[in-house]
Amino acid sequence: xxxVEFLGPIQKEPLELxxxxxxxxxxxxxxxxxxxxxxxxxxxxxxxxxxxxLEAPLKSGDRVVLLPPVCGG
Amino acid sequence: MLSIxxxxxxxxxxxxxxxxxxxGNNYGAYASFVGTIxxxxxxxxxxxxxxxxxxxxxxxxxxxxxKAKNAEVMMAHSRGDVPNHTSSYIAAVFSPxxxxxxxxxxxxxxxxxxxxPIWKYDLRDGERIYAKDRSTPLKGSGVLA
Numbered sequence: 550x551x552x553v554e555f556l557g558p559i560q561k562e563p564l565e566l567x568x569x570x571x572x573x574x575x576x577x578x579x580x581x582x583x584x585x586x587x588x589x590x591x592x593x594x595x596x597x598x599x600x601x602x603l604e605a606p607l608k609s610g611d612r613v614v615l616l617p618p619v620c621g622g
Numbered sequence: 623m624l625s626i627x628x629x630x631x632x633x634x635x636x637x638x639x640x641x642x643x644x645x646g647n648n649y650g651a652y653a654s655f656v657g658t659i660x661x662x663x664x665x666x667x668x669x670x671x672x673x674x675x676x677x678x679x680x681x682x683x684x685x686x687x688x689k690a691k692n693a694e695v696m697m698a699h700s701r702g703d704v705p706n707h708t709s710s711y712i713a714a715v716f717s718p719x720x721x722x723x724x725x726x727x728x729x730x731x732x733x734x735x736x737x738x739p740i741w742k743y744d745l746r747d748g749e750r751i752y753a754k755d756r757s758t759p760l761k762g763s764g765v766l767a
Contacts (some may be wrong), residue, residue: 557741590759601762618757621740
């Protein structure tokens with residue numbers, strides 16, 4: 550299973566999904582209307598490394614986080 | 623070095639700690655930036671969430687960059703609620719001579735604003751309201767859209 554977490558202001562509980570790529574994650578999340586705005590402006594990290602391509606493979610035990618726009622300081 | 627505190631930063635204490643920690647290392651320069659929360663638009667303060675694993679790797683990359691110039695970067699940030707007129711963020715650079723510290727501090731603070739995984743909320747009537755308009759999407763954002 551792959552654990553998916555939603556950080557900062559995205560109010561959503563983590564998911565445990567049986568998926569093998571970010572493309573599959575995209576499919577799953579596209580069904581959640583409340584997430585659609587967040588998906589447009591959120592970055593994605595797999596095991597705490599930012600990724601920029603849907604091709605990134607996923608394996609059981611991986612952890613994906615969605616990071617909405619940031620503002621520190 | 624990264625220090626995360628719950629609530630406002632004790633600026634004098636952190637400055638002093640860093641100074642005592644590094645003054646024996648033959649750094650001639652200690653340049654710092656302190657962010658203090660302003661009373662504007664009727665807010666009572668700000669509140670912060672931090673994603674520590676990515677913040678640590680972001681700072682590690684900066685530490686490597688600083689080390690290449692014989693310098694060191696330091697950062698302290700608040701988590702949770704921080705009232706107006708108190709500090710939520712301190713950045714500093716130690717270097718052998720002043721130019722490196724002064725220039726690197728500028729770049730370090732700007733890169734922090736754009737890339738550190740921290741989320742800011744306005745505090746109004748006891749509620750946390752995400753500061754969406756002041757926030758910047760990270761690199762690669764929208765990949766799942």
